[in-house]
Amino acid sequence: MDAEQTLHIDPANAAPPFEQLRAQLVATIASGGLVAGERLPTVRRLADDLGLATGTVARAYRELEASGIIETRGRAGSFVSLDRDPLRQQAQRAAAAFAEQIRGLGLDADEALALAAAALRAGA
Template structure:
């Protein structure tokens, strides 16, 4: 499992970790029952604070994608792929909401926001 975090990206580091884990589960790179690295290990590997990775894990636990087995670790939950589309859809909604809020904050009207999305999707 390879996760990378781009400090220059607009998405927060925890969101990058979260979305990459979701992608790995959705594509089968991480299968049901796979044990994930400890929070401390993954944070160290990525050069992140433990709380950053912990937040990504907490959100995925809350979404029902991961399960904690106490001292044994954090694992990809059985049937996690059933939950992944909903979790990804929620994350997409968050990203779109942030984009729209940012555009509105600088005074961009709705039709221009839609136009920008359409142009970007066409590229």
């Protein structure tokens, strides 16, 4: 992965740099720009390439790892998760949590689906 060409941190963006980086890595993985098993740049190298503090990149990597999108293999580095589709798995977990919360609120499935569809349209 050529971080200088695919990733860019916008200082004028209201989102913190670690979140911009996290979101861009997720989008790159989702689009196939990074594939399962592909090694990510080291924290230090990516920080240097993007002009960020190493802690900023490390935080983005930690959050991606906590979501199951990447995995760290000790000194070998960080890699796109070997799970078949880590983004879909994360979406399935979010959907399951949503369904559980909706059931707890006593709403029916049709109303929940309408609410979810409206929320997704509003974010587009």
